[in-house]
Amino acid sequence: MTEQVTSADEQEHDRHDPDGRGHFGPYGGRFLPEALIAAMDELTTVYEKARLDPDFVDEFNRLLRDYAGRPSLLTEAPRFAEHAGGARIFLKREDLNHTGSHKINNVLGQALLTKRMGKKRVIAETGAGQHGVATATACALMGLECVVYMGEVDTQRQALNVARMRLLGAEVIPVTTGSRTLKDAINEALRDWVANVDTTHYLLGTAAGGHPFPMMVRNFHKVIGQEARAQILEKAGRLPDAVAACVGGGSNAIGIFHGFIDDADVRLVGFEPGGHGIDSGEHGATLSEGTPGMLHGAKSYLLQDEDGQTIEAYSISAGLDYPGVGPEHAWLKDTGRAEYRSVTDDEAMAAFQLLSRTEGIIPAIESAHALAGALKLGQELGPDGLIVVCLSGRGDKDMDTAASYFGFTS
Amino acid sequence: MTSTVTATIEAAKAEGRAALLGYLPAGYPTVPGSIDLLKGMVDAGCDLLEIGVPYSDPVMDGPTIQKAANAALSAGFRLRDVFTVVEQVSAAGGKAVVMTYWNPVFHYGVDRFSRDLAAAGGLGMITPDLVPDQAEDWLAASEAHGLDRIFLVAPSTTEERMALTTAASSGFLYAAAVMGVTGARDAVGADAAGVVARARAHTSLPIGVGLGVRSGEQAAEVAGFADAVIVGSAFVSSAAAGVAAVRELAAELAEGVRRPLVTS
Numbered sequence: 001m002t003e004q005v006t007s008a009d010e011q012e013h014d015r016h017d018p019d020g021r022g023h024f025g026p027y028g029g030r031f032l033p034e035a036l037i038a039a040m041d042e043l044t045t046v047y048e049k050a051r052l053d054p055d056f057v058d059e060f061n062r063l064l065r066d067y068a069g070r071p072s073l074l075t076e077a078p079r080f081a082e083h084a085g086g087a088r089i090f091l092k093r094e095d096l097n098h099t100g101s102h103k104i105n106n107v108l109g110q111a112l113l114t115k116r117m118g119k120k121r122v123i124a125e126t127g128a129g130q131h132g133v134a135t136a137t138a139c140a141l142m143g144l145e146c147v148v149y150m151g152e153v154d155t156q157r158q159a160l161n162v163a164r165m166r167l168l169g170a171e172v173i174p175v176t177t178g179s180r181t182l183k184d185a186i187n188e189a190l191r192d193w194v195a196n197v198d199t200t201h202y203l204l205g206t207a208a209g210g211h212p213f214p215m216m217v218r219n220f221h222k223v224i225g226q227e228a229r230a231q232i233l234e235k236a237g238r239l240p241d242a243v244a245a246c247v248g249g250g251s252n253a254i255g256i257f258h259g260f261i262d263d264a265d266v267r268l269v270g271f272e273p274g275g276h277g278i279d280s281g282e283h284g285a286t287l288s289e290g291t292p293g294m295l296h297g298a299k300s301y302l303l304q305d306e307d308g309q310t311i312e313a314y315s316i317s318a319g320l321d322y323p324g325v326g327p328e329h330a331w332l333k334d335t336g337r338a339e340y341r342s343v344t345d346d347e348a349m350a351a352f353q354l355l356s357r358t359e360g361i362i363p364a365i366e367s368a369h370a371l372a373g374a375l376k377l378g379q380e381l382g383p384d385g386l387i388v389v390c391l392s393g394r395g396d397k398d399m400d401t402a403a404s405y406f407g408f409t410s
Numbered sequence: 411m412t413s414t415v416t417a418t419i420e421a422a423k424a425e426g427r428a429a430l431l432g433y434l435p436a437g438y439p440t441v442p443g444s445i446d447l448l449k450g451m452v453d454a455g456c457d458l459l460e461i462g463v464p465y466s467d468p469v470m471d472g473p474t475i476q477k478a479a480n481a482a483l484s485a486g487f488r489l490r491d492v493f494t495v496v497e498q499v500s501a502a503g504g505k506a507v508v509m510t511y512w513n514p515v516f517h518y519g520v521d522r523f524s525r526d527l528a529a530a531g532g533l534g535m536i537t538p539d540l541v542p543d544q545a546e547d548w549l550a551a552s553e554a555h556g557l558d559r560i561f562l563v564a565p566s567t568t569e570e571r572m573a574l575t576t577a578a579s580s581g582f583l584y585a586a587a588v589m590g591v592t593g594a595r596d597a598v599g600a601d602a603a604g605v606v607a608r609a610r611a612h613t614s615l616p617i618g619v620g621l622g623v624r625s626g627e628q629a630a631e632v633a634g635f636a637d638a639v640i641v642g643s644a645f646v647s648s649a650a651a652g653v654a655a656v657r658e659l660a661a662e663l664a665e666g667v668r669r670p671l672v673t674s
Contacts, residue, residue, distance in 0.1 A: 021543070029544050030541065030543075030544060031512055031513075031539050031540060031544060032539055032541070033469070033470050033538055033539055033562065033564070034541050034561070034562045034563055034564050034566075034567055034571070034575065034586075035562075035564035035565075035566050035567075035586060035589055036566075037541055037566075037567075037571060038566040038567065038568055038571070039566070041568075177476060178466070178467070178480075183467065187467055187468075187469050190469040191469060191470075191472070191590075191591045194469075194470065194589060194590055194591055195588075195589055195590035195591065196589075197566060197589060198566075198589070291517075293513045293516060293517055294512055294513045294516060294539075295467060295513065296467075296469075299516075302513070304513070304517060306517075307488055307489040307514055307517070307518075308489065308513045308514035308515075308516065308517030308518065309465065309466040309483065309514070310466040310467050310513075
């Protein structure tokens with residue numbers, strides 16, 4: 001049995017923290033309306049105090065253990081790995097957390113902070129619905145009012161998660177502006193927040209946005225990497241050659257990467273949604289294809305046209321369908337500490353089916369991007385390779401998409 | 411050298427009234443169409459113009475301005491068109507500042523954008539998602555090209571940030587009347603006068619109030635405590651009905667700012 005590794009240590013400051021204004025190298029910061037700056041300052045102050053407060057850390061760890069079900073398993077996937085050049089592949093099973101994805105880690109932390117700030121209302125954005133469901137869950141647990149903004153396109157492709165959120169007592173507001181996906185859900189949540197900031201916490205679901213969100217969300221997800229590192233040492237007797245994770249906004253990736261970031265020989269590889277292929281122009285490969293700019297409060301990489309207008313992203317996965325990315329990933333890319341590649345819809349769906357049929361584990365389509373990436377990494381590493389994949393969520397929510405893609409409906 | 415923007419507002423003040431600042435997005439409904447509308451606003455009594463840059467993700471804007479920005483982008487608006495609009499409106503006697511989200515400026519190049527705006531006759535920029543503590547390159551470019559930096563303050567702005575923001579501002583200070591996005595409202599926020607009073611303790615710059623003003627009555631009310639009255643969404647709504655409607659609204663508002671309501 002792996003020892004519970006969540007502890008006060010993880011909340012302490014380290015050399016990977018941004019500067020006091022939230023900059024990771026040239027990225028991050030706060031490109032937000034003045035109306036929100038006081039709330040961001042308050043959040044920073046409350047978080048900085050909480051992260052060092054043993055009562056807060058104990059309560060957070062208790063919820064992770066007794067409510068979310070941590071530590072999550074590290075499962076070897078040998079039959080799947082037969083398709084990866086013989087490399088050994090281990091799956092970090094965030095899909096087994098309560099609510100079915102890694103999102104619960106961050107949500108529990110921020111919901112506790114909401115109570116500390118004395119706020120009663122929580123708003124959130126969601127793409128695939130995983131963050132919305134996690135937020136609705138934490139709000140039900142802690143007696144907070146919950147409003148979730150979700151692009152209308154996503155409410156249709158993730159109808160089951162809409163029903164789950166409503167069952168949990170959340171109000172789900174379909175967003176009909178712009179591309180009607182995650183980007184526009186964040187815009188609407190920001191508009192709500194500007195008007196209601198006195199009473200409302202914006203529980204941002206990814207490691208993006210203005211300071212302190214990228215650092216804070218990362219820190220709430222660091223437990224993924226800390227557990228995974230201890231587990232792989234126990235099971236394989238050594239550190240992995242590579243850690244693979246999918247990257248939309250980048251929260252599960254930054255969480256697992258941080259467990260290994262000081263292990264210079266461990267490659268950190270993020271897989272972005274390649275959609276219909278980079279050449280098609282229909283993708284969400286922000287780090288691979290984007291350029292620096294500001295979106296939703298931070299400077300990072302961004303899919304934008306020559307006038308700085310945001311280009312709408314595309315992915316079969318609603319959770320990766322985002323034209324921005326967290327600022328720390330931009331910095332890890334520029335410094336070379338992490339590498340970012342893209343995986344197409346078809347490659348992700350092939351891995352989705354392969355994991356289902358070889359291991360009896362149905363992954364989220366988001367996570368299937370990391371699995372497809374691991375198949376490629378395995379071929380490159382050869383039979384001595386050792387890979388940890390962040391299986392960030394389960395695929396139950398994706399059955400409509402999968403049934404349609406594979407023609408299972410007839 | 412006194413800024414033209416400041417001088418314009420001070421001149422209105424000398425007449426015992428507030429200045430009227432009208433907003434329209436460049437390129438709405440088309441580039442030439444927006445030029446005609448803005449010229450009409452000048453003729454009908456707008457002392458200053460706020461020319462918006464249509465942007466894909468306008469998080470400080472309500473539905474009216476969002477729709478107009480989308481319409482302009484769909485009609486083919488390109489960023490460089492904003493300089494054409496500023497140039498033509500300025501040549502017709504308008505005094506214009508540009509209101510823009512920061513990414514288009516950053517992507518164009520902050521110094522290059524400032525240079526081209528100044529060359530077109532633009533007087534400054536209003537930056538709804540750029541606060542002074544993130545604005546080092548804009549502080550430098552605005553000095554180099556003689557542009558005003560119009561930052562926003564809001565009811566939530568702390569005293570410390572009020573000091574920081576007013577110190578970094580020039581031209582005038584933009585006070586958001588309410589906590590919220592742009593859009594015409596029935597009542598101007600009760601917080602508005604309070605924000606202005608708090609800001610005055612930190613600056614001798616003129617203070618403009620925007621967010622929610624749509625009628626002559628409201629303009630008169632705001633003119634009772636602010637130096638400039640800023641009207642956006644109401645102009646955008648009237649723009650759909652053409653130049654005559656915009657002129658009519660401008661005239662009503664111009665009348666309103668000339669009879670400031672003095673509250674006890």
